[in-house]
Amino acid sequence: MRSTFLRPANLAWKAASSYESATDSVPLLILPQPVGTGAKAVDGARSMDERSGDSLAAGGAEPVSAIDVRLVDVTKRFGTQVTAVDRIDLEVTDGEFFSLLGPSGCGKTTTLRMIGGFEQPTSGLIELQGQDVTWLPPYKRNVNTVFQDYALFPHLTIFENVAFGLRRKKTGGAEIRRRAAEMLELVELRGYDGRKPGQISGGQAQRVALARALINRPAVLLLDEPLGALDLKLRKQMQLELKRIQQEVGITFIYVTHDQDEAMTMSDRIAVMHRGRFEQLGRPQDLYERPRTSFVAGFLGVSNLMTGRIDGADGAYAIVRLDASTALRLPREGVSDGASVQLGVRPEKIRLVGEGSATADLNVLSGRVRDASYTGVSTQYLVDIPGGSKMTVYEQNTARAAAAGLRRKGDMVGLAWSPADTFVVQPGRTEPAPSRYQEAPDVRRT
Amino acid sequence: MSWFRRHPTATAYLLLAPGIAYLAIFYLYPTLQMFLVSLWTGTVEAGYQLTFNFGIYPQALAQYSDHFLRSLLYGAIATLLTFLIGFPLAYFIAFRGGRYKSLLLFLVIAPFFTSFLLRTLSWRIIFADQGLALGPLKDLDLLPEEFRLTATPSAVIAGITYNFLPFMTLPLYVALERIPPNLLEAAEDLYAGTWQRFRRVTLPLALPGVFAGTLLTFIPAMGDFVNAELLGSPQSQMIGNVIQARFLRVSDYPTGAALSFILMAAILVGVFIYARVVGTEELTGGTS
Numbered sequence: 001m002r003s004t005f006l007r008p009a010n011l012a013w014k015a016a017s018s019y020e021s022a023t024d025s026v027p028l029l030i031l032p033q034p035v036g037t038g039a040k041a042v043d044g045a046r047s048m049d050e051r052s053g054d055s056l057a058a059g060g061a062e063p064v065s066a067i068d069v070r071l072v073d074v075t076k077r078f079g080t081q082v083t084a085v086d087r088i089d090l091e092v093t094d095g096e097f098f099s100l101l102g103p104s105g106c107g108k109t110t111t112l113r114m115i116g117g118f119e120q121p122t123s124g125l126i127e128l129q130g131q132d133v134t135w136l137p138p139y140k141r142n143v144n145t146v147f148q149d150y151a152l153f154p155h156l157t158i159f160e161n162v163a164f165g166l167r168r169k170k171t172g173g174a175e176i177r178r179r180a181a182e183m184l185e186l187v188e189l190r191g192y193d194g195r196k197p198g199q200i201s202g203g204q205a206q207r208v209a210l211a212r213a214l215i216n217r218p219a220v221l222l223l224d225e226p227l228g229a230l231d232l233k234l235r236k237q238m239q240l241e242l243k244r245i246q247q248e249v250g251i252t253f254i255y256v257t258h259d260q261d262e263a264m265t266m267s268d269r270i271a272v273m274h275r276g277r278f279e280q281l282g283r284p285q286d287l288y289e290r291p292r293t294s295f296v297a298g299f300l301g302v303s304n305l306m307t308g309r310i311d312g313a314d315g316a317y318a319i320v321r322l323d324a325s326t327a328l329r330l331p332r333e334g335v336s337d338g339a340s341v342q343l344g345v346r347p348e349k350i351r352l353v354g355e356g357s358a359t360a361d362l363n364v365l366s367g368r369v370r371d372a373s374y375t376g377v378s379t380q381y382l383v384d385i386p387g388g389s390k391m392t393v394y395e396q397n398t399a400r401a402a403a404a405g406l407r408r409k410g411d412m413v414g415l416a417w418s419p420a421d422t423f424v425v426q427p428g429r430t431e432p433a434p435s436r437y438q439e440a441p442d443v444r445r446t
Numbered sequence: 447m448s449w450f451r452r453h454p455t456a457t458a459y460l461l462l463a464p465g466i467a468y469l470a471i472f473y474l475y476p477t478l479q480m481f482l483v484s485l486w487t488g489t490v491e492a493g494y495q496l497t498f499n500f501g502i503y504p505q506a507l508a509q510y511s512d513h514f515l516r517s518l519l520y521g522a523i524a525t526l527l528t529f530l531i532g533f534p535l536a537y538f539i540a541f542r543g544g545r546y547k548s549l550l551l552f553l554v555i556a557p558f559f560t561s562f563l564l565r566t567l568s569w570r571i572i573f574a575d576q577g578l579a580l581g582p583l584k585d586l587d588l589l590p591e592e593f594r595l596t597a598t599p600s601a602v603i604a605g606i607t608y609n610f611l612p613f614m615t616l617p618l619y620v621a622l623e624r625i626p627p628n629l630l631e632a633a634e635d636l637y638a639g640t641w642q643r644f645r646r647v648t649l650p651l652a653l654p655g656v657f658a659g660t661l662l663t664f665i666p667a668m669g670d671f672v673n674a675e676l677l678g679s680p681q682s683q684m685i686g687n688v689i690q691a692r693f694l695r696v697s698d699y700p701t702g703a704a705l706s707f708i709l710m711a712a713i714l715v716g717v718f719i720y721a722r723v724v725g726t727e728e729l730t731g732g733t734s
Contacts (some may be wrong), residue, residue, distance in 0.1 A: 111522075117634075117635075118631055118634075118635075136630070137634065138634040139634050139635070139636075139637045139638060139639055140633045143635075144635055144636070145631075145635045147628050147631070147632055148628075149626075149628065151626065151628040151629050151631065151632035152632075153629060153632070153633075153646075154651070155650045155651055155653075164633070164636045164638075165636035165637050168636060168637040168638050168642055168646075169637055192662070212636070213635075213636075215555075216637070323448060363542070442462060
C-alpha cells in the first residue's frame with residue numbers, strides 16, 4: 001500500500017536531482033522544489049521521459065547506469081604518519097546499495113566522511129553525479145548523512161528535526177509539513193511529530209535520523225554504522241527495514257559497517273577495506289564464494305586455508321599438491337603451473353564422510369575429530385589434518401547427518417568437498433588495480 | 447544499617463538535616479529578623495520599637511527610586527557586556543581551546559585569587575585622573591586635562607563587568623563544551639551555513655548556560671556597592687550603596703532593611719519572568 005503510494009514520487013525525486021545536476025553546475029544548495037500537486041505531476045512526466053530516453057539511447061541493450069559517486073585516486077593522511085585512506089578508486093552507480101566493510105581503523109568512515117564533505121582528501125578527486133565536489137563544504141553537497149549516534153538535535157521536536165534541512169533551504173511551510181508527514185510515514189513514526197529526541201527509543205531515533213536525511217532527497221545517502229547502537233534483534237529488523245526504504249525511495253546508499261552479516265544482507269555490492277585500501281570489491285556472493293585475499297577469506301565468514309603447489313591439470317581443474325601424499329583440485333582459471341598457492345574452502349561446503357568412502361570427483365582429506373559442538377542448526381567440528389593444520393566443518397543437522405550419528409572426539413573422518421568450491425587467495429593485499437570496473441551489479445531492486 | 451534501608455525517606459531527611467539546620471540558623475532566622483527590623487520605628491539614640499510600620503516600604507521606594515532604577519540599568523548593561531565578552535571567550539575555549547582548555551579556564555578564574563575589593567581599588571588607582579593610564583596621555587596632550595574615567599557611570603559599569611565576567615564565562619563554557627560536535631556536523635550536512643549552525647544549534651543548546659550566567663551576573667550586580675563606591679561618584683550611587691549607608695553610616699536600620707526586601711522582591715519577580723520567557727524559548731528551540 002505504502003510503496004504503491006510512494007513510488008511515482010520517488011521516480012520524480014531521482015529525476016529531479018539528476019536533472020538539477022545536469023543544468024545547475026554548482027549551487028546545489030537551493031534545490032527547486034515542485035510546488036503543489038500540479039508541478040509534481042509535470043515532474044513525474046519528465047522523469048518518465050528521461051527514463052525511457054535513457055533506455056532508447058542505450059539501443060535496448062543493457063541500461064546504462066549513471067555514476068552517482070566517483071572517487072579517483074583518493075588519499076587521506078592525518079599528520080605525516082597515518083594514512084587513513086590510501087589511493088582508492090570507486091564508482092557507485094545510481095540507486096545502488098553499496099557497503100564499505102572492514103575492521104575499525106580500516107579507513108571506511110574516513111572515506112564516507114570525505115564523500116560527505118566533513119574531511120578533505122589529501123589528494124584525489126571526489127565527484128557527485130559528475131560534479132567535482134572535492135572542496136565543497138557539506139552544506140553545498142547534495143548528499144545527506146545518517147550519523148553513527150544519530151546526532152538528532154535535542155532541543156528540537158521530531159518534526160523540526162526532520163524539517164531542519166528543508167527549513168534551511170527555505171522550503172514553504174505547507175510543503176515542509178507534507179513532506180515531513182510523508183517521511184514520518186515512510187519510517188513508520190506517524191504521530192511522533194511533537195516529541196523530543198529524549199523521549200523516543202534508540203530504534204525510533206535511528207528512524208528519525210533516516211527521515212531527517214531522506215526528506216532532502218539527496219543524490220546519495222551516507223550511513224555511518226547506523227545500526228551499531230541497537231541490540232541484535234532490532235538490528236536484524238532494521239536491516240530489512242533499511243533495505244525496504246532504500247528500494248522505495250531509490251536513492252543511492254553508501255553504508256559503512258564492520259558487521260559482515262549486515263553488509264551481506266543489504267548490499268548490492270561491498271568493498272572490503274583493510275589498511276586504507278580496498279581488498280576486494282564485488283557482489284556479496286562473489287566475495288563470499290570467491291574471496292581473493294586471505295584477509296577477505298578470514299573477515300567474511302570462516303575459511304579453511306591451506307598451502308600447496310600447482311602440479312599439472314585435470315580437465316577443467318588444476319591439481320594442487322599439499323604434500324607428497326595429498327593432492328586436491330581447484331578451478332584452473334588464474335593459477336599457473338608450478339606456482340605456490342594458498343587455497344581455501346568454506347566450512348559448510350565440506351561434508352563428513354566415512355574414511356575412504358569418498359567419490360572420485362571430490363576433494364578428500366582425512367583427519368581426526370578434535371572437537372565437536374552442537375549448535376542447533378548445525379554441528380561444528382574441528383578436525384586435525386595430518387601435517388598439523390586444522391579444518392573447521394559445519395554440518396547441517398539434517399536427517400542424513402543424524403542417521404550417520406554425531407561424530408565424537410577422536411573419530412577418524414573423511415572431509416569431502418567439490419573442487420569447484422575451492423578458491424585460491426593471495427596472501428596479502430595484492431590487488432594492484434582498483435577492482436571498480438569489474439562485476440557490475442546485476443541484482444538490483446528486484 | 448538496616449534501619450536506614452527500611453526507612454529511605456527518613457534517611458534522606460537525616461542526611462539533609464545539617465544543611466537545613468544551617469540554612470535555618472544562618473539564612474531563615476536573619477531574614478525573618480531583618481523583616482521585623484524593617485517594621486521598627488525610632489532612632490539609635492532613642493531606641494527602636496516594633497510598630498509594624500508597613501508605611502516605610504512605599505516611603506523608601508519613593509525616596510530611593512532613582513537608585514533602584516540606576517541599579518537596574520547598570521546591572522543590565524553590565525550583564526549584557528559580560529555576555530558579549532564572555533560568550534566569544536567561552537566559545538573560543540570550548541571549541542578552539544584544544545589542549546590549552548584547562549590553562550585558559552584557569553586564566554578566566556585567576557583574578558579570583560586576588561580580593562575583589564583590592565582589584566577594584568587598583569582600578570581606581572590605575573584610572574585615576576593623573577594615574578598610570580591617563581597621566582601620560584594627558585602629559586602628551588593626547589587627552590584634555592579635564593578628561594576622567596573614575597567617578598563616572600561608565601567606570602562603575604566597567605568595574606561590574608570586569609568583576610563578574612567569570613560568573614558569565616564559566617556557565618557559558620560548560621554549556622558550549624557539552625554540545626556534541628556531531629550535532630554541528632549534522633547541521634552542516636543539512637544545509638546550515640556557519641551562521642545558521644550557530645543560530646539554530648549552538649545558541650539554543652547554550653541557552654541553559656546563558657540563563658545561568660546572566661542570573662549569576664545580574665543578581666549580584668544589582669546589589670553591588672563596591673564598584674559604585676570606589677569607581678563612581680555620588681551621582682552614580684546604586685541601591686547597594688544606599689543600603690550600606692543606611693546600615694553602617696546613619697544607622698537607619700528600618701529603611702535599610704526595607705530597601706533590602708524591596709530589592710529582593712524585585713529580583714525574584716524579575717528572575718521569575720525571565721525564567722518563564724527563556725524557559726519557553728528553550729522548549730521550542732527558538733524555531734520560527
